[in-house]
Amino acid sequence: MDIFKLISPAVRCSYCGKGTYDDSCLCESCQEDLEKLKRIALIEGTIVRGHILYEYNGIVKDLIIKYKYNQHRYLGKYFAMLMYDFIKDIPVDFDVIIPVPSHWKRKFERGFNQTEIIAKELSNLTGITYNNKILKRTDNSKALKNLNREEREKELENSFMAICKKPYKTALLIDDIYTTGTTINHCGIALYEIGFDQIVFLSISGNY
Numbered sequence: 001m002d003i004f005k006l007i008s009p010a011v012r013c014s015y016c017g018k019g020t021y022d023d024s025c026l027c028e029s030c031q032e033d034l035e036k037l038k039r040i041a042l043i044e045g046t047i048v049r050g051h052i053l054y055e056y057n058g059i060v061k062d063l064i065i066k067y068k069y070n071q072h073r074y075l076g077k078y079f080a081m082l083m084y085d086f087i088k089d090i091p092v093d094f095d096v097i098i099p100v101p102s103h104w105k106r107k108f109e110r111g112f113n114q115t116e117i118i119a120k121e122l123s124n125l126t127g128i129t130y131n132n133k134i135l136k137r138t139d140n141s142k143a144l145k146n147l148n149r150e151e152r153e154k155e156l157e158n159s160f161m162a163i164c165k166k167p168y169k170t171a172l173l174i175d176d177i178y179t180t181g182t183t184i185n186h187c188g189i190a191l192y193e194i195g196f197d198q199i200v201f202l203s204i205s206g207n208y
């Protein structure tokens with residue numbers, strides 16, 4: 001079955017607004033533009049290796065911004081479809097799908113964690129358990145008091161904590177935009193510390 005036929009009906013293309021003839025998020029010409037940004041890069045991080053599906057540019061960038069800041073939540077499902085289309089060929093049995101947690105403040109401002117929605121939809125598609133309780137951002141607002149803005153941002157990127165009572169060993173870590181890899185690596189450190197032995201990340205987009 002065509003993966004794009006599974007998503008909820010949309011009369012207008014999410015990018016250009018043109019009418020679409022099937023139930024895809026994007027019209028045919030925008031789907032072609034999306035294809036052009038496909039990179040599927042394997043990133044050999046220092047701690048965690050994984051894959052970035054698209055270059056963070058053009059239509060991909062626009063869709064992610066719409067998704068994150070304009071409450072276009074249905075796009076989360078679309079991104080999950082794109083991920084599913086890719087990972088169904090990865091020969092790893094993942095125990096759990098974990099979203100990279102956003103800082104509580106950002107989640108509060110936006111009302112939702114964009115990565116959680118993608119991870120949850122991906123869990124529905126793959127049948128792999130979803131868990132957003134294992135990995136947390138630590139609340140270190142007090143420790144941040146004396147740092148300048150740049151140091152504070154860095155500190156926020158680095159503060160993750162993991163707790164898991166289940167015997168999970170392999171995790172698929174979901175992110176939307178991969179930048180320097182700092183966040184992913186710190187998530188990896190936290191997960192390896194509690195006994196995970198294989199972690200693969202998957203990000204919709206990235207600058208690399």
Ligand SMILES: [Zn+2]
Nearest residue numbers: 013016027030
């Ligand atoms: Zn279009």
